[in-house]
Amino acid sequence: MTPTAIPVELIALSGEHRISELEDIDALIRLHRSKVFRFVAFSVSDRDAAESITQDCFLKAHLTRDQFRGDCSISTWLMRIAFNLVRDHTKSQKFRFWKNAAATAVDAQDLSQYLSSGASSAEEQLIAKERVEMVHRTLQELTDKQRTAFVMRFVEEMDLPEIAAVTGMSLTTVKTHLYRAVRTIRARLGATL
Amino acid sequence: MSAHLTHEELTDNLLGVSSLTVNAHLLSCPACVSELEKMKSSISAFRGAAHGWSENALAADHKVPVIHRFPKRSWSANWLLAASSMVLVAIALTLYLRDYETPNPTSAVQPAAPVTKIDAAGSQNAGAQIERDNELLSQVDSELAEAVPAPMQPLRLMDSTASSVSTTK
Numbered sequence: 001m002t003p004t005a006i007p008v009e010l011i012a013l014s015g016e017h018r019i020s021e022l023e024d025i026d027a028l029i030r031l032h033r034s035k036v037f038r039f040v041a042f043s044v045s046d047r048d049a050a051e052s053i054t055q056d057c058f059l060k061a062h063l064t065r066d067q068f069r070g071d072c073s074i075s076t077w078l079m080r081i082a083f084n085l086v087r088d089h090t091k092s093q094k095f096r097f098w099k100n101a102a103a104t105a106v107d108a109q110d111l112s113q114y115l116s117s118g119a120s121s122a123e124e125q126l127i128a129k130e131r132v133e134m135v136h137r138t139l140q141e142l143t144d145k146q147r148t149a150f151v152m153r154f155v156e157e158m159d160l161p162e163i164a165a166v167t168g169m170s171l172t173t174v175k176t177h178l179y180r181a182v183r184t185i186r187a188r189l190g191a192t193l
Numbered sequence: 194m195s196a197h198l199t200h201e202e203l204t205d206n207l208l209g210v211s212s213l214t215v216n217a218h219l220l221s222c223p224a225c226v227s228e229l230e231k232m233k234s235s236i237s238a239f240r241g242a243a244h245g246w247s248e249n250a251l252a253a254d255h256k257v258p259v260i261h262r263f264p265k266r267s268w269s270a271n272w273l274l275a276a277s278s279m280v281l282v283a284i285a286l287t288l289y290l291r292d293y294e295t296p297n298p299t300s301a302v303q304p305a306a307p308v309t310k311i312d313a314a315g316s317q318n319a320g321a322q323i324e325r326d327n328e329l330l331s332q333v334d335s336e337l338a339e340a341v342p343a344p345m346q347p348l349r350l351m352d353s354t355a356s357s358v359s360t361t362k
Binding site for chain 1: 200201203204207208210228231232234235236238239240241242243244245246247248249250251
């Protein structure tokens with residue numbers, strides 16, 4: 001055994017520990033539901049659809065838990081399932097037809113109500129509110145891949161290799177989508193504020 | 194030293210992968226710092242609002258765990274559901290086709306009355322027609338029974354007159 005080699009026993013224990021975590025579905029939902037829901041909600045921009053897809057995600061994870069090999073974190077695995085479900089959802093004709101008429105769309109003004117009260121003055125609060133609404137509106141203008149990369153990086157704070165692992169894109173492609181997404185949002189912010 | 198940071202350099206800083214050169218530039222360029230801070234604060238505010246919104250949405254709508262609301266159905270249950278659905282469809286189709294092919298008793302009552310009227314009138318007409326036919330046949334028989342046909346009757350009268358004249362001579 002070389003000094004730099006990773007002990008096989010540790011890898012096996014880590015994998016077994018992760019697989020055992022999947023058995024406790026309630027704990028799994030409690031830990032990861034918000035993250036999955038948020039990503040799905042901002043991807044499909046429909047709260048009801050997001051709830052449904054989030055449920056499907058955990059159901060699929062529970063049913064296919066035997067297939068989890070433990071080569072990535074559970075969070076990454078769940079986000080990969082959610083990403084695939086969102087992709088299937090956005091491809092469906094039904095989604096395309098109802099996309100612009102979703103009655104339960106995630107509203108920008110509704111979102112800005114949940115701003116943290118870190119800003120001291122009323123003016124700063126107003127500016128922050130306008131910026132949040134602007135970022136949210138601009139998200140809808142981005143392509144699916146740009147939006148996915150942006151939400152994963154800047155909302156869920158996932159690192160670039162994890163985003164690449166979830167989406168199946170290369171690191172360079174992920175960075176390219178992020179550059180374009182940030183450019184669009186920066187342009188909107190610069191034009192209005 | 195270049196004027197300002199490029200978009201890619203600013204984005205790299207947002208992503209946390211900026212180079213030492215970029216960091217050095219930011220130390221001496223308030224414009225780039227201001228631009229970067231505006232982006233950072235906007236994204237940070239959006240992240241905070243998104244987290245607050247999602248927590249509130251999930252807490253308000255669903256107290257029941259997700260999986261419990263959608264109990265797992267086994268493959269056998271799915272097959273049973275599909276089979277029973279097919280049986281129901283087959284029964285409904287059979288009933289529909291049976292009703293479609295056999296006349297409805299209630300709907301047959303109404304046309305029955307005109308049919309019987311038509312039959313009664315038809316039978317009366319048929320009786321009259323038979324009577325007329327019988328009369329025609331009897332007339333034909335009587336005409337056939339005569340030795341000289343009706344069109345030849347004038348000749349017969351002339352012949353008889355002539356014979357009577359000759360006998361008188």
